[in-house]
Amino acid sequence: MSSMDTWSQLVIGAAEVERTERGLRLHRLPAWVRRQFADGQLMAMQAQPSGVRLAFTTTATRIDLVTHPVRLAYRGLDRPRGNIDVCIDGELVLRDPLTGGDINEVDLQSGQTTHQPGQPHHTHLHGLSAGDKRVEIWLPHNESVDLVDLSADAQLQPLTTPALRWVHHGSSISQGSNAAAPTQIWPVVAAQQLGLNLRNLGFGGSALVDPFMARVIRDSPADLISVKLGINVVNLDGMRSRTFVPAVHGFLDTIREGHPDVPLLVMSPIYCGIHENTPGPGAIDPASLGTGQVRFLATGREGDTELGRLTLSVIRKLLEDVVKSRSDRNLHYLDGTQLYGEKDAVQLPLPDALHPDVATHRLIGERFAKHVRSERPDGSQEGQRSWLAQA
Known part of the structure; x- marks a missing residue:
């Protein structure tokens, strides 16, 4: 089983996970909807992983996640960046503001969009306790991200505890x-x-x-x-x-x-x-x-x-x-x-x-x-x- 296959098993809240040249791209709507009605507004919103998270149990003391953000910006308007939130056993332990990534900037007066490429973002969780724990990495609700790499010093197991x-x-x-x-x-x-x-x-x-x-x-x-x-x-x-x-x-x-x-x-x-x-x-x-x-x-x-x-x-x-x-x-x-x-x-x-x-x-x-x-x-x-x- 490849690393990407393993990562995809940890994703909760997405309809589909698509392989790209960078890694994994998350979609909140299935491909048949994206083909049937490829509206620009809807496609941009469904690509932003609101409510989507990586969830697993592990004994790891070190977890590193690499993502590549893609954000929508409007010229003349200051929009705050997205964050990655990490919860362990239900408690927030890290709020990581996104850096880098690509920018699609829209000029609201002319309607023109310009694309500015950027660098990936790194989220580090180091010094964790060695015991078994439930980890949830909540992805940004207001920026798209490709999952580029996920590594840890112990195995990451998909959640098996049922919830409504x-x-x-x-x-x-x-x-x-x-x-x-x-x-x-x-x-x-x-x-x-x-x-x-x-x-x-x-x-x-x-x-x-x-x-x-x-x-x-x-x-x-x-x-x-x-x-x-x-x-x-x-x-x-x-x-x-x-x-x-x-x-x-x-x-x-x-x-x-x-x-x-x-x-x-x-x-x-x-x-x-x-x-x-x-x-x-x-x-x-x-x-x-x-x-x-x-x-x-x-x-x-x-x-x-x-x-x-x-x-x-x-x-x-x-x-x-x-x-x-x-x-x-x-x-x-x-x-x-x-x-x-x-x-x-x-x-x-x-x-x-x-x-x-x-x-x-x-x-x-x-x-x-x-x-x-x-x-x-x-x-x-x-x-x-x-x-x-x-x-």
Whole structure:
């Protein structure tokens, strides 16, 4: 067995591992999706390994990982680098900021992209205790990385301890936008608190009720499923009420083809002031260019919901109605404002008017974990068992 074959057995949370000239490239979506719909935004996001980690047990005292980052940058905007987080027996022992790597820089005014090659990045874990330990190397949520080399002074064994498999789909907030490190994104915060094995299908700008995404979820092993829908539909101005409602029904129908009884949670968007009552499309505020902090705005007209135009307030009502209309005792609805609401926005405003910061990611993750443990996950009097206990 080659080293690359060994490494691939340690990868958790990816759909596929592709061999390249550099080493191993991780994909969060399978090849058939990448062939069927090679959208540039989606392809860039699925290549960023949010929620993906190398996980193993070992007695090694020295572990060295070489990666080659590839990051997307925007001229005039200061975007923080990604990090690699290392946890041993559940405790964070190293947060390693990425260096080097390739840069694909986009000029937002001209649309042109320039490529700048760079050097690989080295992550060193030395002086570890010699006893048996569980190691998780969480890869960056906001930069692509190729795995170039992995070495240790003892054997690395794939994890064999079973854990409930949680498949989550959402937008850039679920991918981790504005979080500083891979274990700080809200799905990872929640997964660690609940002891769940996360498969993160959060894709920036790409939670658009796509049929292929429902098929990916349908075909993925899962004990728990959650889908967070709405914000990208609004800020793309991609649907109207007439098309959104049947699309959500079809999305859920497809998931149920593969998981007829798995607990399934439909989540509506968290509070976002710019889109609460104003349709999209969303756009970057031109006044924020060159300031170092991009901000977003809604370009629709406030209160304009004629002809089925969608705002977050409208979407929440539609999603709740969809869930209530289906005869599915394992289907539940969670209003996203229970995770982050209007009052929270006063204390913890969204820095760019769209995405939560580190503290807010933690708040959302903690509240989600609490909700999953609750005895009435759908908010009704009939729900007598926790969503988690149903698995």
